[in-house]
Amino acid sequence: MEGPGLGSQCRNHSHGPHPPGFGRYGICAHENKELANAREALPLIEDSSNCDIVKATQYGIFERCKELVEAGYDVRQPDKENVSLLHWAAINNRLDLVKFYISKGAVVDQLGGDLNSTPLHWAIRQGHLPMVILLLQHGADPTLIDGEGFSSIHLAVLFQHMPIIAYLISKGQSVNMTAVNGQTPLMLSAHKVIGPEPTGFLLKFNPSLNVVDKIHQNTPLHWAVAAGNVNAVDKLLEAGSSLDIQNVKGETPLDMALQNKNQLIIHMLKTEAKMRTNQKFRLWRWLQKCENIITLAETGCLDFRTFCTSCLIRKPLRSLHCHVCNSCVARYDQHCLWTGRCIGFGNHHYYIFFLFFLSMVCGWIIYGSFIYWSNHCATTFKEDGLWTYLNQIVACSPWVLYILMLATFHFSWSTFLLLNQLFQIAFLGLTSHERISLLKQSKHMKQTLSLRKTPYNLGFMQNLADFFQCGCFGLVKPCVVDWTSQYTMVFHPAREKVLRSV
Numbered sequence: 001m002e003g004p005g006l007g008s009q010c011r012n013h014s015h016g017p018h019p020p021g022f023g024r025y026g027i028c029a030h031e032n033k034e035l036a037n038a039r040e041a042l043p044l045i046e047d048s049s050n051c052d053i054v055k056a057t058q059y060g061i062f063e064r065c066k067e068l069v070e071a072g073y074d075v076r077q078p079d080k081e082n083v084s085l086l087h088w089a090a091i092n093n094r095l096d097l098v099k100f101y102i103s104k105g106a107v108v109d110q111l112g113g114d115l116n117s118t119p120l121h122w123a124i125r126q127g128h129l130p131m132v133i134l135l136l137q138h139g140a141d142p143t144l145i146d147g148e149g150f151s152s153i154h155l156a157v158l159f160q161h162m163p164i165i166a167y168l169i170s171k172g173q174s175v176n177m178t179a180v181n182g183q184t185p186l187m188l189s190a191h192k193v194i195g196p197e198p199t200g201f202l203l204k205f206n207p208s209l210n211v212v213d214k215i216h217q218n219t220p221l222h223w224a225v226a227a228g229n230v231n232a233v234d235k236l237l238e239a240g241s242s243l244d245i246q247n248v249k250g251e252t253p254l255d256m257a258l259q260n261k262n263q264l265i266i267h268m269l270k271t272e273a274k275m276r277t278n279q280k281f282r283l284w285r286w287l288q289k290c291e292n293i294i295t296l297a298e299t300g301c302l303d304f305r306t307f308c309t310s311c312l313i314r315k316p317l318r319s320l321h322c323h324v325c326n327s328c329v330a331r332y333d334q335h336c337l338w339t340g341r342c343i344g345f346g347n348h349h350y351y352i353f354f355l356f357f358l359s360m361v362c363g364w365i366i367y368g369s370f371i372y373w374s375n376h377c378a379t380t381f382k383e384d385g386l387w388t389y390l391n392q393i394v395a396c397s398p399w400v401l402y403i404l405m406l407a408t409f410h411f412s413w414s415t416f417l418l419l420n421q422l423f424q425i426a427f428l429g430l431t432s433h434e435r436i437s438l439l440k441q442s443k444h445m446k447q448t449l450s451l452r453k454t455p456y457n458l459g460f461m462q463n464l465a466d467f468f469q470c471g472c473f474g475l476v477k478p479c480v481v482d483w484t485s486q487y488t489m490v491f492h493p494a495r496e497k498v499l500r501s502v
Helices: 006-015 033-040 053-059 062-070 085-091 095-103 119-126 129-137 152-158 162-170 185-192 199-203 220-227 230-239 253-260 263-298 348-376 386-396 398-428 432-442 460-468
Strands: 320-322 327-329 490-492 497-499
Touching: 053 062, 053 085, 062 095, 085 095, 085 119, 095 129, 119 129, 119 152, 129 162, 152 162, 152 185, 162 199, 185 199, 185 220, 185 230, 199 230, 220 230, 220 253, 230 263, 253 263, 348 386, 348 398, 348 460, 386 398, 398 432, 398 460
Parallel strands: none
Antiparallel strands: 320 327, 490 497
16 A cells, blocks of 8 residues: 555655656756655544554654564565565655654665665665665665666766765775676766756866766766766866777767767867867977976076076077066067067068068058049148148048058158168168167177177178078079077078177
């Protein structure tokens, strides 16, 4: 016999192939509060003297249960559904009855029901933490496997009972406990429970991230990808799950995501792989820098005038560390305000072309503005002067005047920088930084310093040929110098001259 309502609830919750709400998208974490209250406060029975012991246990009628047991009822005897009294007391959170039955010889780990589970399993499914504590105190074994192949901690994970998970682990149950198929609680959470919990909660107890199950050889990350569990994937990647482990089919988590065509998870895995590659590269660079320091020190070349304390490398000749870009720039010229990048060996000639074409475009706009005013505006510049002329063009086309002002501004600085760069390159053979440094040094020298008499000035034609790597139809032979790896001197074949750092 069963109590009204409750008996069927107990059977449905414990005997079916899956608990209510259990499926691909997990357990119903927030049950109806009225239903939960109904389980605790059943309707009163006017006459309990006729109740059998199963019904009395379900309703928690302690006196009736005690009366029947003292009359000779064996507490270890299961009912017709192979369910013991301890099971019914556990699932209904009847603490006093559990203590009484155990004192009368009830087997705390007796198997029963369609799922062949223990009273502890039934209590965990319902989330009764006080009952779980009581059963463990009386010797219940949390490692026993039920008919579905799950241990106590697996059931707590499936039903998302975080307090029970924490209590079981604290009592010594392994967070890496495996089910019959080899799945750990973390795998089960990632696969069966869609959402960040209890995956994130389990990760706080340092579970094994890269262990695989027995059948599919999947890691927890594989299972999260297979279920499309984006939150679990994010948590596992943050914890450091491996991206390279292959399952029994030879698939990595990314391969599974590509097969499932889950674009968000594909993006997450590729981004994480790129970040980890960069971290490995930075570690390799760090080790390489340490080796460089040792080599330089042992060969007597660790001079902090030529050693970059930011990059931890020996600076090549004519290089400088840019604190804006946080890197050493070969043949450093300047950090350009207009391009937002450093100008050096790799892009200096492009910078010259940029200034040249910008000046050309701005000059063309200025010329076009005056042509427009002369053709479309009635002006009397010769008769009335400049001020009247300005008033006339403003009244005629203020938008063209605005464009002219912008073009004039950009034409002025680009032309000035272009001429200054060409002068430094062709007549001095210096960069902007070297020129400024030499000018500062000359202020503290008794003798005047000529900027044209430096080791880098090889003459007008040779300077241009070396900078632009142009032979000028065979008239000049350019010298190829890799300033990213030149540390001490440069031998110029055309002049047979040794160049040294200024």
